Amino acid sequence: MSRRPLVRECPxxxxxxxxxxxxxxxxxxxxxxxxxxxxxxxxxxLQRLSAGPAAWEAFLLGLRSAxxxxxxxxxxxxxxxxATTWFNATQKAMPIQIGEDFVPGNVISGAHYVxxxxxxxxxxxxxxxx
Amino acid sequence: xxxxxxxxxxxxxxxxxxxxxxxxxxxxxxTFLAALGHIPAGLSYERMHALxxxxxxxxxxxxxxALSLWSSAHRLRCTCYDFGVRADTLVATVLYVVAIxxxxxxxxxxxxx
Numbered sequence: 001m002s003r004r005p006l007v008r009e010c011p012x013x014x015x016x017x018x019x020x021x022x023x024x025x026x027x028x029x030x031x032x033x034x035x036x037x038x039x040x041x042x043x044x045x046l047q048r049l050s051a052g053p054a055a056w057e058a059f060l061l062g063l064r065s066a067x068x069x070x071x072x073x074x075x076x077x078x079x080x081x082x083a084t085t086w087f088n089a090t091q092k093a094m095p096i097q098i099g100e101d102f103v104p105g106n107v108i109s110g111a112h113y114v115x116x117x118x119x120x121x122x123x124x125x126x127x128x129x130x
Numbered sequence: 131x132x133x134x135x136x137x138x139x140x141x142x143x144x145x146x147x148x149x150x151x152x153x154x155x156x157x158x159x160x161t162f163l164a165a166l167g168h169i170p171a172g173l174s175y176e177r178m179h180a181l182x183x184x185x186x187x188x189x190x191x192x193x194x195x196a197l198s199l200w201s202s203a204h205r206l207r208c209t210c211y212d213f214g215v216r217a218d219t220l221v222a223t224v225l226y227v228v229a230i231x232x233x234x235x236x237x238x239x240x241x242x243x
Contacts (some may be wrong), residue, residue: 013214029209035150035204038153038158042195043232043239045161049182050236053175060173062163072162079158083151112151127160127172 146201
């Protein structure tokens with residue numbers, strides 16, 4: 001008698017519609033598209049910066065278009081969604097034990113949020129936004 | 131002992147995930163302001179050139195760009211697989227090559243400044 005392992009049917013392209021948590025997972029996956037595209041923009045920006053003042057000014061002016069604004073809104077939403085889910089996961093990924101007890105998860109994630117806020121404000125200040 | 135090359139891929143991925151979470155949102159805000167026509171003073175050529183001309187500045191910019199690129203490449207690879215593109219070797223090769231070339235180009239541009 002042969003024993004064959006159970007192979008559960010799994011549609012490769014539509015599996016994530018089965019469960020809301022799969023959809024949330026996939027929505028987080030999609031953020032990598034916009035973050036990745038934005039990273040490419042950063043590399044282009046570095047090239048323009050190395051090419052001199054005129055090239056850099058043209059690069060900044062080139063950002064001023066309706067398409068660019070839409071892309072930036074999508075990239076911003078993707079980056080913030082990535083950041084919040086990443087910080088929420090830190091308490092699961094690196095639990096901290098002190099003596100017998102674990103540090104509460106909210107404290108670990110909360111510390112990341114505080115550091116994120118401080119860092120963002122400092123960078124905005126250094127960049128002369130306010 | 132079983133050997134795996136996975137840590138080599140995974141460590142920069144995790145480091146990149148953290149770098150993206152901390153740095154990319156605020157950097158997007160800066161270029162978004164430029165897109166809206168309010169270019170922050172810190173994005174002027176003089177200030178950006180001074181930042182990228184400094185050794186520590188170069189290191190920070192390279193770290194943020196290279197780690198973000200690598201992390202995004204690894205995540206895009208997983209995303210392709212999850213959306214049903216099962217040619218993983220091809221996808222991984224293309225994405226990692228793009229990330230490595232992008233990192234090398236960034237280093238080259240930074241060294242030219």
